[in-house]
Amino acid sequence: MLLQINNLNKAYGPQQILSDIALIINRGERIGLVGPNGVGKSTLLRLIIGQEQADAGTIRWGEGCEYGYLTQQLITPSELNVEQLLAASQQQLSQLGQQLEQLSNQMAHADPDQLADLLERYGDVAERFELRGGYELDYRIDQVLAGLGLSHVPRERSVQALSGGEKTRLGLAALLISNPDVLLLDEPTNHLDHQASAWLETWLQAHNGAILVVSHDRAFLDQVATTIIELDEHTHQLKTYPGNYSAYFAAKQAERERWEADYQRQQVEIRQLQMRAKAQNQQVAHNRAPRDNDGFIYHSKGENVAAAVSRNLRSAQQALERILADPIPEPPKPLAINPTFNPSPDGSQQMLSIEGVSYQREQQPILEQIDLELRPRQRILITGANGSGKTTLLDLIAGDLQPSTGQIRYGPNLQIGYLRQEYQRPKPEQSLFEAYREGLLGFNKDLINELVWSGLFRYAEVNRAVGSISTGQLHKLQLARLIAARANLLLLDEPTNHLSFDVLEQFEAALNQFAGPIIAVSHDRRFIQQFAGEIWHLQQGRLTRLC
Structure with missing residues (x-):
């Protein structure tokens, strides 16, 4: 047994988050923790590591068990560079190495009657050092950085100079290199491309400890998880489903x-x-x-x-x-995204024209000679490595950025709905409904009903302060605003990030029914497989159609 949780309870004021949580994690188990946005998955991870205190219950670690925790946001001292961050993450392994060195020195000068005890202690520490991969540390550092696409980053570069995606991958790299007994991962694939995600899956499958991971990446959970545990939003308790994501979804x-x-x-x-x-x-x-x-x-x-x-x-x-x-509640209605127009059935109307667009940032070329004609009902999914300029292209189309050269022409009555990967957070003191209704026309009662009927939020949640809701709920709020805007062109930047499975599956079904054009950027392999449209690839600033 590596970790045992008994009767764990947590509430924030009158709002119950966790109720009588019970969980045992053994070596070799790979558990996917799922549930609706804001239900308390990240809270449970923070309670496990002691970052927050439970109201009741116990958390007991196995003897000598060490854990590593990956949060959704990497927070590091501003003065650290990459090399220093990696070194800081290996402190426990370094301590084991120092103990081995000290015991070795003591054995060299020990009396015969002390030697047996020192040998036994040395064997115990050496076993833990080997289990943690201490004898292959340098090789593992190079292997992990390459696998996560960070081998090109200079070790002396400041962590603060890295992009958001690079910071997240660096935090994950530091955690994997330390090789703890229990890995606690919160959305580990959010900033990984296909190659890095596949590499991570292989690494985790070979991990000799245990894994508890919060993830909305269905393909990842299919490959990694041996058990799915769902945190129920009504009972606030855990429910176990044997198998991977596909088995869970079927159930x-x-x-x-x-x-x-x-x-x-x-x-x-x-x-x-x-x-x-x-x-x-x-x-x-x-x-x-x-x-x-x-x-x-x-x-x-x-x-x-x-x-x-x-x-x-x-x-x-x-x-x-x-x-x-005590009636059986009515199942929520499916999500629907209704545009403000009915596109012509022959698709002859031009919606958008990108003509020879290039873009530079700090004299560095990001995009070069992009040409694209977008018709009604056309669906385009853009793939590419992190940092290749996919979000920049969407920002240009949305008008958030201006091209360095070339031009973008917009069709008449075009109304763009942009679901951003990173967006400006509403004021923390705003209610969820106040943040939702900004820029929308209509009576409050009608807008509240629309918000609730979407199935994304309940009546009891509309007056909650934005500062108290989770990252996933904020993303769901942006999705609700996208639906309410009745746009006739959708720009979607990593739309599946932070969406729980119940919302995600409905959102994909709604996109299939959407009557207008879509330009999407995604690393989600399941989303790409189910996307009914053209696949384009962005590499070295050039956009080319694959299929």
């Missing part, structure tokens, strides 16, 4: 089908009980004994009938009350 689909069937069956039962109660009520009124004396026969039979009908009425009403006291 969830079956659960959803049962939910819909149970809901429809209950709705039929409610209607039948309502009709039965109405009919019984009418019969009670019809069989009510007259006030004059019509004779003994009527009263003796009529009163018995009325009593029976009244019992049936009460029975129907009580059954209806029991159901309505």
Whole structure:
């Protein structure tokens, strides 16, 4: 046993996050932790490492067990360079190496009666040092940096001078190099291209410890996870699904089908009980004994009938009350993205024209001679290595940047909806609804209903302060604003990042039904496989169509 959690509870004020969490992690297990945005997955990781304190419960590590934690945001002292950060991450391994050296020196001068004890201690430390890969550290550093696409980065470069993606990959590299017993990973593939993701999967499959990973990368979880654990947003407890993501998704689909069937069956039962109660009520009124004396026969039979009908009425009403006291909730409606126009069926109208566009940043060429004609209903997915200029191209199309040379022409009535990978965060004191409604026209009540009917948020969440919601919920907020904008051209920059699986699968289905053109950038292998459109590749500033 490497880690044992018992009866863990956590709440923020009146909001319950975790309830009676129980989990045991053994060596060799690779667990994917999933659940809706904001449900508390990252909170659980922070509790495990002691970054936050639980309200109740226990967290117990195995003897000598060491862990490594990758957060979604790498925070480092501004003065460190790459070499220093890597060295700082190996402190525990360095300490083991120092212990070996000290024990070796002691054994060289030890009395015979002390030697046996020193040899035993040396063997224990040497075993831990070998298990952590101490004898192959230099090789592993080179191997990990190359695998994560960082071998080109000078070791003396300041960490603060790296891009956001490079910082995240460097943090992951430092963690893998340290080779702890338990890896706790929060969205490790968000800034990795296909090659780096595939390399990481192979590395983790060979890891001799245990892994607990929060990820929205379905292909990654298919390759890495041996168990999926879902944090339920209603019970705030963990539910275990054996197997990888595909097995989990199949199980969830079956659960959803049962939910819909149970809901429809209950709705039929409610209607039948309502009709039965109405009919019984009418019969009670019809069989009510007259006030004059019509004779003994009527009263003796009529009163018995009325009593029976009244019992049936009460029975129907009580059954209806029991159901309505705790009804099966209606399954949420599928997401839908409706543009402000109906594109011409022949696709003849030109939506966008990019003519000889180049872009330089600090005299360094990023894009060169980009040409593209976009038609209605055309769908383009752009791939390329990190830093190749994909986001820059989307920023140019959106008008956030201006071309160094060339021009971009926009069709009439074009309205762009841009789902950014990195966006300006709303003011922390704003409510979720206030951040949602900025720039939108309409009455508050109608806008709130639209937000809730999208299935992205519940009524109880619309007044929460933006500063208290998770990164995933912020991304979901941007998705809600994209839907509300009724754009007729969608620009999507890594749209699957930070979206939970329930939202992600619906979003992909909504994109398939969207009537307008789409230009998307993605490293998500499952998203690319399911994207019904053209694949273009950006390399060395040039954009070329692959298929």
